[in-house]
Amino acid sequence: MRYLIINGQKREIPKFPHHKDYIYRCNRFFEVKSLFSFLTINGYFSTIKELRRNSRHKCAVPRDLLIDPTSSCNLKCKGCWAADYSKGSNIPYEKLDEILGDAQKLGIKDIMMSGGEPLMRKEEILMLAGKYRKMTFGAFTNGTLIDEEFADGMVKIGNLNVFISIEGYKEETDFRRGEGTYDKVIKAMNILKERDHGFGFSICYHSKNYKTICSDEFLDFLREKGAWFGWLFNYMPIGSDADVSLCCTAEQRAYVMRKIDDYSKRNKFTLIDFANSGHKALGCVAAGNDFAHINASGDLEPCAFCHYSDTNILDKRLIDALKSPFFKKFRAAKPFSGNYLTPCPMMDNPESLVEVTNMAGVKSTHMFHPESSEELAAKTRSIAGMWRPVATKIFAEMPKSEKRRFGILHALLRTGNYYKNNQEL
Numbered sequence: 396m397r398y399l400i401i402n403g404q405k406r407e408i409p410k411f412p413h414h415k416d417y418i419y420r421c422n423r424f425f426e427v428k429s430l431f432s433f434l435t436i437n438g439y440f441s442t443i444k445e446l447r448r449n450s451r452h453k454c455a456v457p458r459d460l461l462i463d464p465t466s467s468c469n470l471k472c473k474g475c476w477a478a479d480y481s482k483g484s485n486i487p488y489e490k491l492d493e494i495l496g497d498a499q500k501l502g503i504k505d506i507m508m509s510g511g512e513p514l515m516r517k518e519e520i521l522m523l524a525g526k527y528r529k530m531t532f533g534a535f536t537n538g539t540l541i542d543e544e545f546a547d548g549m550v551k552i553g554n555l556n557v558f559i560s561i562e563g564y565k566e567e568t569d570f571r572r573g574e575g576t577y578d579k580v581i582k583a584m585n586i587l588k589e590r591d592h593g594f595g596f597s598i599c600y601h602s603k604n605y606k607t608i609c610s611d612e613f614l615d616f617l618r619e620k621g622a623w624f625g626w627l628f629n630y631m632p633i634g635s636d637a638d639v640s641l642c643c644t645a646e647q648r649a650y651v652m653r654k655i656d657d658y659s660k661r662n663k664f665t666l667i668d669f670a671n672s673g674h675k676a677l678g679c680v681a682a683g684n685d686f687a688h689i690n691a692s693g694d695l696e697p698c699a700f701c702h703y704s705d706t707n708i709l710d711k712r713l714i715d716a717l718k719s720p721f722f723k724k725f726r727a728a729k730p731f732s733g734n735y736l737t738p739c740p741m742m743d744n745p746e747s748l749v750e751v752t753n754m755a756g757v758k759s760t761h762m763f764h765p766e767s768s769e770e771l772a773a774k775t776r777s778i779a780g781m782w783r784p785v786a787t788k789i790f791a792e793m794p795k796s797e798k799r800r801f802g803i804l805h806a807l808l809r810t811g812n813y814y815k816n817n818q819e820l
Contacts, residue, residue, distance in 0.1 A: 400663045401593070402618045414549075414556035415593045417505060417531045418624050422665040425675045448502055454717045455726060457687040460498055461507045461699050464491060464520065466691035468512040470537050470572055484511075484691035488519055490709060494689070495527050497713040507533045509699055511691055514540040514557075521548045524555040533558060535597050535626075539576060541583035550590050558597040558626055559583060561617070563607040570603070581620065588621030596622045600651055601630035601641040609654035618664065627655065629670035631700050631742060632774050634764040639774055645781040649789060673738030674790070678730035682722045694760045697725050701741060701748075703768065705756035725751045736786035743779050743786075745772035 397408040399419055408419045449455050466484040486494075495506060506527075513520060513534045524532040531554050538559040549555045561580050562568040568577040587594045596617050598608045607613055608627070617625065629648065632639045643651070652671040659666045673679065680686050681698035688696040693709035695716045696702060705721040728751050730738065737743035740751065745768075752768040759765040 399623075399665075401623055409553070411504070412528060412531045412554040414531055414533070414554055415623070417533065417556060418593055418595070418665065421624060421667065425665065425667055425672060445502070452501065452714060452717075454714065455682070455684055455722070456501050456503060456717065458503070458685045459505045459507055459687075460494075460503050461509055461686060461688040462486070462491070462494065463510045463689065463691040464508055464513050464516045466511040467515050468510060468537070469515065469539060470512065470576065485516075486689070486691060486693060486709075490693075491519070491523060492526075494708065494713050495523055495530070499527050499529050501714065503530065505531050505533070507535065509535040512537055512540065514545070517545050521545070521552065521555065525552045528554065530554070532556070533595075536560065537572060537576065537580070538583040539579040541586060543586055546586045546590055546592060550592055556592075556594060557587070558595040559622075560597045560599070562599060563604045563613065567604040567607055571599070584620040584622070592621075593623035594621065596625045598625065598627045599630055600627055600643065602643055602647060603641065605643055605647045605651050609651050609658070611658060614658055614662075614664075614666075618662075624665040625667070627651070627666060627668045627670075628700075629742065633700060633702060633771070634761055635766045635770065636764045637774070642775075642778055645778075645785040648782060649785050652789070670739065670742065671736065674735035676738075678732070678735050678738040679740065682725040682729075684726060684729070687717065687722075690760060692760065695719060695722070696760060697722065702760045703752050703757050704760050705754070705758070721751070721754065721757050724754060734783070734786055734790060736790055737779070737783055741771065742775050743782060745775045745779055748772055 397419060398405050399408055399415075399422060400406070406415075408415050410416060445456070445458070464486055498506065508520065514536050517540060520532070520534065533556045535558045538557070538561075541557065541559075549557070559580055560572070561577075562571050565577040568580065569575070584594070600608050614625075629643055629651075630641045631637075632642055648670060652668060655666050655668045655671070658664065676685070681701060686698050688699045688701075689708055690696060690702075693707045694704035695706045695708055696704050703721070704719075706716045706719040708716045728740075728747060731740045731744040731747040732738065740748040749768045749772050759767060
């Protein structure tokens with residue numbers, strides 16, 4: 396039997412595809428301690444099986460497929476990219492059904508949904524999660540549409556989870572998400588905790604809330620509300636109208652990294668800091684290696700933040716979309732840096748983003764505020780330049796035991812056993 400320590404208690408983890416199994420596998424992935432544990436994250440030598448599958452299909456099949464069922468949302472948060480997609484875009488239910496059927500046949504284990512607000516289609520999501528029992532489902536949600544009936548539905552099917560967005564306490568959350576949002580979020584957490592549903596939280600941190608969201612007090616508070624783990628995403632100035640002042644400075648980003656890493660270790664609590672976990676995930680995980688994203692207009696993107704595409708899935712099957720020339724070029728360019736604390740081509744290596752998008756057919760997927768990769772890079776070059784020396788210093792100061800652990804995985808990368816198939820297909 397498998398267990399995790401959740402809020403100080405030893406909790407039993409049900410078998411896949413239960414939603415708590417996803418939390419367990421996330422914990423294993425980001426806390427991997429040996430080559431063997433890396434190879435068995437999703438089962439006995441699952442990584443080797445995945446490589447054989449990629450070779451058979453002649454493309455990189457992602458572990459996690461992110462889908463935006465809709466671009467519609469009941470909120471309008473500052474700095475959210477969802478508003479940049481065409482208003483009211485929806486992937487038809489029949490197409491969602493087809494995509495998920497194809498994903499299950501390809502062996503994809505995890506389907507994540509974002510938006511827009513995915514729970515604006517919550518009845519359909521419950522239907523799809525109930526139909527496809529060989530995958531786990533998760534929804535990044537603002538939490539305001541979670542009620543008792545929906546929570547009971549999630550408990551019944553078992554393989555659907557939610558990651559509730561929160562920006563801090565009431566002042567910080569309502570600052571970005573609108574007045575009254577915080578109270579609704581807390582109500583949703585209470586509903587899920589009453590049902591022992593192992594939900595997660597999702598935090599976008601920026602220059603105005605970074606200290607609050609990584610404080611012991613706030614993280615303790617979220618765990619007390621019932622959260623089993625958390626995602627943290629650094630604010631990215633996506634879209635031509637983005638507020639660059641919300642981007643964290645290098646010092647602020649380093650502060651979050653140190654606090655989150657320390658809290659995770661002390662409390663044995665899984666916190667995935669997207670910007671600062673590259674050294675644990677062999678760099679950028681986008682473009683099919685571990686993640687791929689389908690927006691509400693059907694564009695296949697490297698990840699939920701990288702809004703460039705040469706392929707639309709509405710007129711083809713999933714397996715054909717994953718063979719995108721842009722995806723192939725993106726994967727071949729990885730790792731974008733020799734320092735795995737600078738993994739992102741958007742925020743850490745903007746010149747790489749310009750290079751990989753410089754090919755026929757690649758377009759910005761923003762509908763109302765499109766921007767070229769060069770325009771985005773112009774906003775992030777100085778941010779990246781300030782972060783690189785800080786990242787170099789942090790890596791140099793890491794304990795030798797941690798460097799040895801990462802060295803095992805990096806050796807795997809260098810031999811090509813993990814990425815070779817993905818790059819040469």
